[in-house]
Amino acid sequence: MSTQAVAKAQTARRTKPVRARRIVKEVLFYLVVALILTVVMVPFLWMVSGSFKTTLELQSADVLRPGHEPRFIPREPTLENYIRVNSTVPMLDYFKNSLIISTGTMIVATTLALLAGYAISRFDFPGKRPYVVSVFSTQMLPGILFLIPYFVLFTWINQNFGIRLRDTYPGMIFTYTSFSLPFAMLMLASYIDTIPRELDEQARIDGCSSLGILFRIILPLSMPSIAAVGIYSFIMAWNEILFASVLTGSNTKTVAVGLLDFITTQEARWGGMMAAAVIVSLPVVFLFTLVQRQIIDGLVSGATKG
């Protein structure tokens, strides 16, 4: 007992300066963490604060006029920007368009990716390797490379067959399905790889066809990955700008490009834009949080394995 206490006291005496240094180090460390969080959060705080400012406050703000400097706490907080989010820019229509296109993409892309992912994981078909490589490499090419001929193709189909694809939901869903397919099918394939093949063999012995195995065994077991892939496709379609800025019009404009409508050459409606920005990001952040683990693992392994 007493020897222990003596030893303890000795260590305490010996390590006092060391401990002080450790505390300083610890404090510095938490300061660094605080700095990181500040850098991350400032734009978000500025967005939220802007969304509660009155138009008057935003328009009369001036970094040089004392009393009118832009600041984080709104001078007269208001909900006006949220209530009137649909008044000058039809943001709710864009929201509806985005919901339809993103949900459609999610369903179609996940279905196609599941079929292809199952084939890649379970069948050793001739040409599999080149196929996977070619799918993967499309992701590396500039989007603009596809956009021009794709637009010309849409115009040509409309001209010759009378089928309008530009500015329609099916046209956009088809486009975005193709965008999310590479990541979606490879991610599903690697997930299906982890499902023991013995289950397939067993089902086959019991008289299951290949499709039966897919729907009775693989599908129920891959649900976590399917959810992740679905949400990935949804977010991709929700966020896409390049193709949406050319291929969508008054019928299908999505939130990602519609958000830019708040700033015109005549007027800059920053308050409305920030309120809309908050609304646009909420579904994405919420959905991403749900399947954060799977999507990140997929992306990270893509980057680390290369």
Next chain:
Amino acid sequence: MGQIAPGTPPKIVRRLQRSRIAYLLILPAVVCMLLVHYGPMIWGFMISLRDVNVFTVRDWMNAPWVGLANYAEGFDPAGRLGARFWRSLWNVTYFGIVTISLSYIIGMAVAHVLNRPFFGRTLVRGLVLLPYVTPDSVAYSVWRFIFQARIGLVNKWLLALGLIEEPLIWLVGSRSIYAVMTAAIWKGWPFNALVLLAGLQSIPKELYEAAVVDGASGWARFRYITLPSLAPVTRTLILMSILWNFNAFNQFHVMLGRDPGLHADVPSTLIMREAFQSFNFGVGSAMSFALMAFTLVFTIIYLRMLQPREDRRGRK
């Protein structure tokens, strides 16, 4: 795979039979990618050889054949468009060098911070991902707001710190590319941190313990254990960043508009205007193929650069 139950046809027949199902399964995906990716690449090349404009686009396959004239127009440094194209290539390269290296360095630093256990680490890890998760149009719209001259946060803080006397115009002229760089680094480093953190966690602890026993300093441990161990991750990370960088469009389009101006014009914004404002689809296609060629060249240069160093180190 290739397992044969007794009493079934020969292996090759069986394999083809099973492959038929596989081909049927990938067929929808193949059709989809054929029409959106592979097909357009081929048509795009054909378009780049013809004078496809607003008048001829309806019947583009019969548009006048111009050979390589579109490429000449897009490339000629003496011409209006060519000069602009070369400038845009320089802009995107400069933009990439700055944003990729700073995102990597910041990502590496933050990955080290997050690799240490501390109070609230899970929460911090989640929050740090926010810039990466936020839609491009939202993030860059907010940064556009922040960089406004009179009502923006950047000028407010620079004035408060006494670094400037007058509010600066950030989003027009020669400063605009730096505004976009700032926003792009803010959005880009979390992905670097995420990937590097995963890399850090896969380095065996024993290496560091042995180094401490040998009396290696913190810097020495970083230089001789961490960096070499992260080399494969770094290689793919930087390579992907370079490839994505050449496609940069969103940050410039959202922050600076359709025409970002000479100082911040990048190939994608220039090609977009050439194709969808001037309706020179032929020239636009030619320039996008040139852009693809540059992407490939940089990829090859980068891979070459890394090769000899690896041989020297004699990786297993």
